[in-house]
Amino acid sequence: MRSRWLMTLFASIPIIAAALALQSCGGVGGPQTDTGGLPSVTQQFLALLGVDQKSATYIGADACAGCHGGKSPDDPIYAHWKDTVHAEKGVTCERCHGPGSAHQAAPSKENILTFPKATSPIVCAQCHGPTHDQYNFSAHVKLIASPVDSGVTNPGQSRSSACMSCHSGLFRNMVNDKGKVLADLQDDEIRWIAENTLTSAPHSATCVTCHNPHSKTGNLTDDGKEVMLRKKNFNTDTTDVAPGTTAQQFTNFDHGCAQCHNGRGTNPADSRLQASTSRPSMHDSNQYNMLMGFGGVEGSGPVQRNTAHANAPGQCTKCHMPDSRHSFTVSFDKGCAPCHTAADAAARTGQVKSEVLGLLTSLRGRMEAWAAANLGDADFWDYTSLIQAEGKTPPNQANVPIEIKRARHNYYFIIRSGDYGVHNAPYAKHLVTVANTNLDALNAPRPAAPKMSAEQQLRVIEEHRKKANQAEMNLPEDN
Ligand code: HEC
Ligand code: HEC
Ligand code: HEC
Ligand code: HEC
Ligand code: HEC
Ligand code: HEC
Ligand code: HEC
Ligand code: HEC
Structure with missing residues (x-):
């Protein structure tokens, strides 16, 4: 798996990650003669500039202030920038926007590098070479x-x-x-x-x-650093991602990672499970729901949702970005300290994953055995579009009992998060238990578990995950 060798690769990059890689000086577009000790402008950056800006010269940040200086509440850019580490280190407006003389003479969006092209990582790579290299692997x-x-x-x-x-x-x-x-x-x-x-x-x-390029935001990292994050990366508020919220509402969620890595409309209510039968209701990105422990069918007993992992400082970034590593791959050595040693974290991960994969394989075996006996085909426990993808005509969903619908929701809820219990082992295991309790109510058989290694089980299950993704591509959004 790609993440494995990345993990080793980045573990060996020395902590000079903050050191700035020097790049060669550009020859066109009015190169800066004095870069104030910062790396020079790169050719890739100059290539982003439009024709109207190519022959412009540098005028300095104070010259921008006259027009972008915070006189209007809509454009307080200079004032905010002045307060950042960038300003302190001499990273002026023109290092990211290119030389401004032509723009100063006749302001237009054509003669200054601006949104959307200014958002290219090439702009930042001029100085943040090592971070950019890590990001490039992500x-x-x-x-x-x-x-x-x-x-x-x-x-x-x-x-x-x-x-x-x-x-x-x-x-x-x-x-x-x-x-x-x-x-x-x-x-x-x-x-x-x-x-x-x-x-x-x-x-x-x-x-x-x-990152906001201009402004401090107050959304600090877990060790209290201001790195101009647009959204905070720790949040235990689950109201925005409560089951039943529509997919559109999920895209407003206020969390650095979970704004995208959430279940996007997952809904375990029986009424929804009865009404929505074409594909699983959660997206392939329900990591935040899994971490916080909600969105699966939970049954009536006590549920343990909130684990030490949900409360780890920084949440996602604690494990996925130790030392601000921008590959976003997990590190057992740094990411799991001080709670686990690297060896303990690796061993627990291996153990929990193989246990959960085994549970999922058995769960699926039970749903297949029940469907073969009661609906005439082992695939008929599944969502309709996934059965159709096999070239088969799905059964009338009114004939699929709610117990199967609950069990399949939980099956997909776990596999679509993609971590197989590592983010929140108690919750993942609880969802399997609830699924099995529902199957017990149907007297679903418990066929002998197939003899497969964890790797083989993973391959089969990932195949299933892929099919759910394909189904989502082909269907209109229904939530
Ligand atoms: C003489 C006033 C003036 C000066 C000086 C000036 N600008 Fe502007 N700038 C403007 C105006 C007016 C616009 C809006 C142009 C438009 O919308 O067509 C603008 C637009 C921009 C935009 C595009 C905004 C967008 O909505 O996409 C950027 C980026 C920008 N300026 C950066 C700078 C930088 C960097 C400097 C200093 C090197 C600078 N400006 C100096 C007046 C100025
Ligand atoms: C570290 C790089 C960087 C620096 C320094 C920087 N900018 Fe920007 N600026 C950007 C990027 C990237 C965007 C487009 C992305 C965005 O809108 O956040 C942008 C957007 C803008 C815009 C358009 C805002 C809009 O609403 O679309 C203006 C105007 C602007 N910058 C002016 C300035 C001025 C003036 C300075 C100096 C006081 C400055 N910038 C310093 C990177 C930078
Ligand atoms: C011309 C060089 C240069 C460019 C271009 C540049 N930076 Fe920086 N950036 C720096 C320097 C220098 C620091 C201070 C870091 C240090 O001293 O280690 C810094 C610091 C930062 C920090 C940490 C802020 C803090 O408070 O510690 C962030 C985040 C950052 N830059 C993001 C960006 C982004 C995003 C871009 C592109 C839009 C960008 N930078 C473009 C030079 C640059
Ligand atoms: C703007 C949306 C967005 C944000 C914000 C975001 N991600 Fe992602 N992330 C994605 C998408 C989309 C993918 C899948 C990309 C692909 O495979 O082409 C992804 C992939 C990943 C992967 C790799 C998953 C795999 O299958 O190997 C990890 C790990 C990850 N993100 C972690 C994070 C973390 C940690 C944060 C917060 C610091 C974060 N993401 C913020 C959209 C986002
Ligand atoms: C709330 C944010 C969000 C929205 C909205 C969203 N996605 Fe995603 N999607 C993600 C993230 C994050 C991932 C990566 C998850 C991972 O790798 O574990 C992803 C993964 C995927 C994948 C799996 C890709 C693979 O690696 O094989 C597909 C397919 C997909 N999305 C399609 C869509 C389609 C089609 C839509 C619109 C109907 C959509 N997504 C809307 C966040 C979102
Ligand atoms: C306690 C540490 C920890 C925390 C906290 C954590 N993760 Fe993970 N995450 C992991 C580990 C370990 C894996 C890899 C499991 C494996 O071996 O495949 C993983 C896997 C992933 C994957 C890849 C799943 C796939 O598609 O294959 C994504 C995406 C992801 N995490 C995103 C997130 C997001 C987003 C958050 C915050 C909501 C988060 N993680 C919080 C440890 C963590
Ligand atoms: C998916 C979100 C995401 C993306 C994309 C991203 N960053 Fe970051 N970045 C973060 C987070 C979160 C942190 C703080 C991590 C931590 O807790 O240490 C951070 C930290 C940083 C820091 C501070 C490092 C330090 O040690 O103080 C710099 C500099 C930085 N990022 C630059 C960049 C640059 C340059 C890019 C593009 C090549 C980039 N980031 C892309 C989320 C992101
Ligand atoms: C903030 C502290 C903290 C961090 C950081 C952390 N963990 Fe944990 N982890 C715990 C605690 C506490 C438990 C529960 C221990 C127990 O009940 O025996 C746990 C349990 C686990 C379990 C087993 C769950 C089970 O029920 O058997 C795995 C797997 C795991 N962690 C992996 C990781 C990995 C991998 C990382 C880093 C990428 C990590 N953890 C980071 C605190 C942490």
Whole structure:
């Protein structure tokens, strides 16, 4: 698995991550002669500048202040910037926006590098080389084409907005900052994003999706550092992601990672399970729901939702970004300290994953055995679009008892989070128990567990997860 070797790779990068990689000086577009000890402007950065800016020269941040100086409450950029580490270290406006003489003479968006092109990670990579290298290995640099592609071909559809708000980092900025949706297509910026996401801005999340480039925000890291985060990365408020909230509402969730990594409309109420039978109601991103422990069918007994992991300082970033590592891969050595040693964390992870995979395999075996005996086909316990994907005609869903519908919800709830119990072992195991209790009520058989290693079980289950994703691509959004 890719994350394994990344883990080793980044564990060996020395902690000079904050050290700035020096790059060669650019020759076109009015190169700065004095960079104040900062790395020079790069060729890749200069290549972002439009023709009207290529021959401009540098005028200094104070010259921008006259017009962007905070005189209007709508444009307090200079005043805010002045207060940042960037200003202190001499990272002036023009290091990110390019030389300003032409713009000063005749202000326009054509002669200054601005949104959307200014959001390229290349702007930040001029100085944050090591961070950019780590980020380049992360999943966030990639794009799942289809949800974004639908934005290009059918730009007016709400489905596209709903997908792009988490699958395009730039679109997310528009949603967060300006409350825009794809229906605002007459807007230049929205149109640029819709048309260029696949080619020019292919990132799920870019530097400025998570960081405000101009301003302190007060959303501190777990060790109290101000790193200009747009959203806080610790939040135990579950009201916004309570089961039953619509998918659209989930995209407003106020949490650095969970704004995208949430279940997006997961709903375990019986009424919803009866009404929505084409595909699982949670998206492939329900990690926050899993961590906090809600969104599965929980039964009537006591539920342990809130674990030490949910309360780990920084939550997601504690385990996925130790030392601000931007690959977002988990580190057993740094990410799990001081609570576990690396060896303990690795052993527990292996143990919990194989246990949960075993439980899921047995659960699925029971649902298959019940369906074969009662509906005539082992696949018929599943959601209709997933049965259709096998070339079969699904049974009338009125003939599928609520117990099966509850069990399959919990089955998918666990596999779509993708961590197989590591985020919240008590909750994942509880959901399996509740599923089995429901199957007991149907007297579903307990076939002997197939002889498979944890790796083989994972392969089978991931195959199932992939099918659920494909089903989601092909169906109109229903929530
Ligand atoms: C003489 C006044 C003036 C000065 C000086 C000036 N700007 Fe501007 N700037 C403007 C105006 C007016 C606009 C809006 C242009 C438009 O919308 O067509 C603008 C737009 C911008 C934009 C695009 C905003 C957007 O909505 O996309 C950026 C970025 C920008 N300026 C940065 C700078 C920087 C950096 C400097 C200093 C190097 C600077 N400006 C100096 C007046 C100025
Ligand atoms: C560290 C890089 C960086 C620095 C320094 C910086 N900017 Fe920006 N700026 C950006 C990026 C990236 C965007 C587009 C993303 C966004 O809107 O957050 C942007 C957006 C803008 C906009 C458009 C805002 C809008 O509503 O679309 C203006 C105007 C602007 N900057 C002016 C300035 C001025 C003036 C300074 C100096 C006082 C400055 N910037 C310093 C990176 C920077
Ligand atoms: C011209 C160089 C330069 C550019 C371009 C640049 N930075 Fe920085 N950045 C710095 C320096 C220098 C520091 C101070 C870090 C240090 O001293 O280790 C810094 C600090 C930061 C910090 C930490 C802030 C803090 O309070 O510790 C963040 C976050 C950051 N930059 C994000 C960005 C982003 C996002 C971009 C692109 C939009 C960007 N930077 C572009 C040079 C740059
Ligand atoms: C609330 C944010 C959010 C919204 C809205 C959203 N997604 Fe996602 N989606 C994610 C995240 C985060 C992941 C990655 C989860 C992971 O890797 O575990 C993901 C993963 C996926 C995957 C799995 C990709 C793979 O790795 O194989 C598909 C397919 C997908 N999304 C399609 C869509 C479609 C189609 C829409 C619109 C109907 C959509 N998404 C809307 C957040 C969202
Ligand atoms: C998905 C969100 C996300 C993206 C994308 C992202 N960052 Fe960060 N960044 C964070 C978080 C969260 C932290 C604080 C981590 C922690 O708790 O230490 C951080 C920390 C930092 C710091 C401070 C490091 C330190 O040791 O003080 C810098 C600098 C930085 N990021 C730059 C960047 C740059 C440059 C990019 C793009 C190449 C980028 N970030 C992309 C979320 C993100
Ligand atoms: C703007 C939306 C967005 C934000 C914010 C975001 N992510 Fe993601 N993340 C995604 C998407 C979309 C993917 C899947 C990308 C792909 O596979 O193409 C993803 C993938 C990942 C993966 C890899 C999953 C895998 O299948 O291997 C991890 C780990 C991850 N994100 C962690 C985080 C953390 C930690 C944060 C907060 C610091 C965060 N993400 C913030 C959208 C986001
Ligand atoms: C206690 C540490 C910890 C915390 C807290 C944590 N994670 Fe994880 N996460 C892990 C581990 C360990 C794995 C890898 C499991 C494995 O071995 O596959 C993982 C896996 C993932 C994956 C990959 C799943 C896939 O699709 O294959 C994503 C995405 C993810 N986490 C996102 C998040 C987000 C978002 C948060 C915050 C809501 C978070 N994690 C909180 C430890 C943590
Ligand atoms: C803030 C402290 C903290 C951090 C950080 C933390 N854990 Fe845990 N973890 C715990 C506690 C407490 C338990 C429950 C221990 C128990 O009940 O025996 C636990 C349990 C676990 C379990 C087993 C759950 C079970 O029920 O058997 C796994 C697996 C696990 N952690 C993996 C990790 C990994 C991997 C990391 C780092 C990526 C990590 N943890 C980070 C505190 C933490």
